[in-house]
Amino acid sequence: MSEVFMPSAFAAAEIHIEEFLNLDEFPIHDLTNPRRAELVAHCRSGLDKWGCSHVPDFILPSAIEAMHQEALRLIDKGCAREAHAWVNPYLTKDDEGLEKTHPKRFFEERTSSFINSDLLESRSLLRMIYDSDVMVHFVAECLNVGPIYRWAEPLGRNPYSVMEDDDYFPWHFDGNDFTVSILVNEAEEGGDFEYVPDVRTPNNECFDEVGAVLHGQRDRVRVLSLKTGDLQIFKGRYSMHRVTKTKGREPRIIALPTYVTNPYLVNRPHHAEAFYGRAMDIHHERNLERLDKLTD
Numbered sequence: 001m002s003e004v005f006m007p008s009a010f011a012a013a014e015i016h017i018e019e020f021l022n023l024d025e026f027p028i029h030d031l032t033n034p035r036r037a038e039l040v041a042h043c044r045s046g047l048d049k050w051g052c053s054h055v056p057d058f059i060l061p062s063a064i065e066a067m068h069q070e071a072l073r074l075i076d077k078g079c080a081r082e083a084h085a086w087v088n089p090y091l092t093k094d095d096e097g098l099e100k101t102h103p104k105r106f107f108e109e110r111t112s113s114f115i116n117s118d119l120l121e122s123r124s125l126l127r128m129i130y131d132s133d134v135m136v137h138f139v140a141e142c143l144n145v146g147p148i149y150r151w152a153e154p155l156g157r158n159p160y161s162v163m164e165d166d167d168y169f170p171w172h173f174d175g176n177d178f179t180v181s182i183l184v185n186e187a188e189e190g191g192d193f194e195y196v197p198d199v200r201t202p203n204n205e206c207f208d209e210v211g212a213v214l215h216g217q218r219d220r221v222r223v224l225s226l227k228t229g230d231l232q233i234f235k236g237r238y239s240m241h242r243v244t245k246t247k248g249r250e251p252r253i254i255a256l257p258t259y260v261t262n263p264y265l266v267n268r269p270h271h272a273e274a275f276y277g278r279a280m281d282i283h284h285e286r287n288l289e290r291l292d293k294l295t296d
């Protein structure tokens with residue numbers, strides 16, 4: 001029997017995108033506006049060339065502040081679940097049947113935490129951004145794929161990731177296809193996003209290439225230093241990524257709305273457990289074979 005979820009989505013008519021966007025600068029609602037076409041072209045070009053698009057100062061400072069305050073309130077209430085877990089890039093358990101040097105046997109300590117999506121406040125601006133169909137449409141055009149959907153994943157669909165002083169978020173692949181990252185508070189030092197564009201493909205795990213990166217090869221690694229307010233669009237299922245160690249008194253906080261091509265799926269149970277602290281009934285019920293044959 002599935003757990004019951006309270007409805008949590010805002011209707012399209014309740015979402016006023018001018019609460020989080022400067023529509024003169026970023027008119028993503030106006031399909032005839034040349035600025036919108038330029039913005040989409042900019043994002044497509046970043047994704048084509050580097051596997052990532054970056055739009056500085058995309059979200060209004062007032063909205064960033066509202067999300068920052070929400071995250072701090074939730075952190076105060078103990079909602080940022082500390083992980084301190086050893087993880088490999090696939091979030092699977094150790095497999096002693098494999099060679100010691102296999103990427104599935106490469107474990108790093110994850111100390112960063114998540115505020116899971118089911119803990120967001122009822123008037124959460126992050127949830128409002130996530131529920132905006134205008135945003136989904138814009139993100140799909142930037143990715144040049146479609147249709148895309150919001151993810152059914154109850155814990156990881158739009159979480160905040162929190163990194164306190166000395167925290168580290170190890171190399172991994174995402175269970176979802178696409179992630180929009182909105183930096184809500186940058187780290188005083190460190191906290192760079194490092195990634196290897198398309199290091200694996202839907203049909204090939206490319207373990208040799210993945211292993212080379214894990215063991216220190218840097219030639220395909222790209223580094224993105226986001227600033228507070230920036231937007232990033234990224235394909236985390238094929239591009240392995242990590243966040244370098246953060247330093248400072250204030251936590252690095254990032255909002256992570258996620259999108260998928262299959263609206264039915266959620267994270268695999270081992271992924272939900274390793275990242276979000278628990279596997280729920282839905283993670284077992286929907287643990288279907290993937291179109292790609294990737295581990296996770």
Ligand SMILES: O=C(O)CCC(=O)C(=O)O
Pocket residue numbers: 161169174181193241243254256
């Ligand atoms: O914190 C970030 O920039 C990335 C977070 C991430 O990779 C994830 O939540 O899967």
Ligand SMILES: [Fe+2]
Pocket residue numbers: 172173174236241
């Ligand atoms: Fe990720």
